[in-house]
Amino acid sequence: MQVCFRIYPVIFLFFCLTFFAQMGLAQTVNDFPAKRDPAVNLSIEREKAEIYPKLRDKRCTTMTLDKCDCPDAREMKAYIEALIETGVNKDEIFYKVAKKFTLNTILDAQIKQDVERRLVKEAGEKRPQIVLEAASFNFGKASKKQGKLTKNIKLFNRGNSDLAIKNIKVYCSCVTAALTVNKNKSPYFGTQGAPAGWQMVIGPHKSGELEIILDLGHASITIGKVIRDVLITSNDPLYPETSVRIEAEVND
Numbered sequence: 001m002q003v004c005f006r007i008y009p010v011i012f013l014f015f016c017l018t019f020f021a022q023m024g025l026a027q028t029v030n031d032f033p034a035k036r037d038p039a040v041n042l043s044i045e046r047e048k049a050e051i052y053p054k055l056r057d058k059r060c061t062t063m064t065l066d067k068c069d070c071p072d073a074r075e076m077k078a079y080i081e082a083l084i085e086t087g088v089n090k091d092e093i094f095y096k097v098a099k100k101f102t103l104n105t106i107l108d109a110q111i112k113q114d115v116e117r118r119l120v121k122e123a124g125e126k127r128p129q130i131v132l133e134a135a136s137f138n139f140g141k142a143s144k145k146q147g148k149l150t151k152n153i154k155l156f157n158r159g160n161s162d163l164a165i166k167n168i169k170v171y172c173s174c175v176t177a178a179l180t181v182n183k184n185k186s187p188y189f190g191t192q193g194a195p196a197g198w199q200m201v202i203g204p205h206k207s208g209e210l211e212i213i214l215d216l217g218h219a220s221i222t223i224g225k226v227i228r229d230v231l232i233t234s235n236d237p238l239y240p241e242t243s244v245r246i247e248a249e250v251n252d
Helices: 002-030 038-054 071-085 090-100 109-123
Strands: 130-132 136-142 148-157 163-170 175-181 200-202 207-215 224-234 241-250
Touching: 038 071, 038 090, 071 090, 090 109, 130 241, 136 148, 148 200, 148 241, 163 175, 175 200, 175 224, 200 207, 207 224, 207 241
Parallel strands: 136 241
Antiparallel strands: 130 148, 148 207, 163 200, 163 224, 175 207, 224 241
8 A cells, every 4th residue: 555655646746747748848839830831932032022112111212112121111011921921912912001001102103003093992082182282391401500490281181071180290309290270289299199099180172281390409410411201190091191201401
């Protein structure tokens, strides 16, 4: 009997160790994703090489997507690669990218026209349409001593339904922006953008005014060319994100 009492704990311990070892092995296996077939990898890379040069990220105006590695470009690339991996064809990828980001991400004129036609048909005639008085503005030569420079830009709704402005965001703390609609003025928004749930509505064929302030006295402003962007997010089905670019040549 004494022998049995000694054996049972040993057996129990053996089963426990075996169980936990198997669990650990399973976890280790799960930690390593299955290797993708090299042929599949090659196919994905070919599709990316064909798609990326026909796109740009929402902020970059000088480089195609394949040559840009900023955060916005990486976000778009990850989205496109996920679509490729799930078997989405190229035409559908361009459509989905335009719908998620903005139609302006498409550089190829024919593809852009085809996607625009599809988006317009899908949205119908009763849709909001955001139109900026100017997509860019150059303050010209300026001095840091001038401090804050201000530019007001009209923002129109050329559509037949309410245009909801859902966010205004800048990418540098040297810039702030506010929107005025029907004498109602928003707070000045910075790099954090508008709070969740915020919006201002511009009625059909009405307009608002976007006030942009560039603070040349800010520590981030250095001598030379200054380029900053203000991103506007709305419910426009063709241009859910659009931007205004401001520039200045700081000489002292």
